[in-house]
Amino acid sequence: MAIKRCVVLFLHVALLLLAGSSPAASQLAEGYYSKTCPNVEAIVRGEMEKIIGVASSLAGPLLRLHFHDCFVRGCDASVLLNSTKNNLAERDADPNMSLRGFGSVDRVKAKIEAACPNTVSCADVLTIMARDAVVLAKGPFWPVALGRRDGKVSSAVEAANELPPSFGDIPLLTKIFASKGLNLKDLVVLSGAHTLGTAHCPSFADRLYNFSSSYAADPSLDSEYAKKLRMKCKSVDDKTMLSEMDPGSYKTFGTSYYRHVSKRRGLFQSDAALLTDAATRNYVHRIATGKFDSEFFKDFSESMTKMGNVGVLTGAQGEIRKKCYVPNY
Template sequence: MGFIHVTVAALCCVVVVFVGFPLSSNAELDPSFYKNTCPNVSSIVREVVRNVSKSDPRIFTSLIRLHFHDCFVLGCDASILLNNTDTPTKIESEQQDSPNSNLRGFDVVNQIKTAVENACPGIVSCADILTLAAEVSSVLAGGPNWEVPLGRRDGLTANRTLANQNLPSGLFNLTQLKSAFAAQGLNTIDLVALSGAHTIGKAHCSSINSRLFNFSNNDKPDPTLDPSYLQTLRNTCPNNGPETNLANFDPTTPDTFDNNYYTNLQDKKGLLQSDQALFSTSDADTISIVNTFASNQDAFYESYKASMIKMGNIGVLMGKNGEIRKQCNFINKKLVDQLDLASVVPKKSLEEGIVSSF
């Protein structure tokens, strides 16, 4: 969730993303999918991410966020990686919309793809690389590890409209958050667990300025903010100051993947409005989940792993659907020439809509 550093705006509607390509019959993702064809893929991904993190410690949260933003639009099919193209078919990149305007890590995904192609050409999808990179990032940041189910194939299109519609906003209240997650088949526990990825990373001041100075247009700060934390944030994000300044999601252990995100919520130190809403919404069922994760890091880790696997299953392409891209930013021309794209692209993915963001 960004999982993740964010840019925010309002959202008006939620669209279910399970309208993508159908799964092949009896197909299942499997952690051993590349056992015989690319047995070292996980270690290759890990090595690239580890090397990049030496000079860019933010890469962990960036890669987790990329996976999240991919799966919430057309499913986990690497559509987030596609650039604008006119041929062999026109694609409007999801990277150009508001919720994705500050995404990072595309170059690192391409580094991983190059390394994997050198070892196992034409075998590993970009969608699986995104999923593996998210798990590796969790581990290298000190968080949990899990066996990543594999076997995804890459999509043949992107959908900027759905990116604007489906991605939850940092300005969301709890009702809006639940609706956005439910649209992806994710429940309340998934919402709280996946939000825990905000234990690492940073957000632009533009994401929180309204909470600091003009919450609900009343020229006052958000009352759910701890006063001392409010002052700390105002020092980082002064009124009318640079909106590109960065604030840590977790003011206690900002670079470690732990459960302090939840203790921060208990202390009214959630960075985004959508973070604090998990604990400060009156009589919310999320409060008890936050309390459990705050007091038991193992419980958080177990739920986070389960929810990441569940999210990674959204709308996946398998079997003969989609393709294995040679380059993550472009679809393969040869395959497109053989297909009637109108027969495989969901109608809703061709529609235009209003802008919203995460």
């Protein structure tokens, strides 16, 4: 009997580890609001269709907002809180100055509050919005387990320390991802999110100018591509110009990001770094063939599910914020 119990316990722990889930994440459930707000996902989808319908370039920013939320204090909507007189919040940290989409989250949350007051967290709203952003950009659908609660704390210092920098190499990125329970496969798969969206010059212009004493540009960047990028970003601190990370299809979710990376045309050092490790390089080249799109879509869905479970608050933890930019009083 004791042996049987041990085996059951072992299987339970193994399943949690496989899913990359914390015990709190296992309290999330797909039908979490089935009695209290049964239409939550339909309402979010309806609003997202309107938002993406008029501003298709918002799909990337909304996906990134969820990622930046989950990597700092877990997926608790702490990235959405405004700074106060006494506290500089995550959204005002350097790496978050280029985040967009806050207004869209407020708009969707207001619709949800009108239908089901004080019931659905901002963290859940953002998680569903990120999934729908991918779907509406022609990417995969995955079911989202719900029940996250909203945090009350948001710190710019933590955001600056915990988000991966664009100059990250594999050891650094692996370490940061591992600290969130995500592995090397999640790193190469989730980097595929760079199929959507744009970047400002300061995120990559170091690679174009004075990269090292012996090279004008980063030698891991295709020289023709570097030339094109230099025409766009005239200086390292040009803050106005935007570059597509997946040129030609930055509003469509697909596998062309991996084709760019495999040709040494990834925009950031973190993208280029994927070619420096055997496992991530093999993945990039495999998906770049265009023969394994459905495999990437499945992998992306799985890694997004793991990311959406990072450090979640559940049960009596945190609160259900009324407005996403301010804690309840």
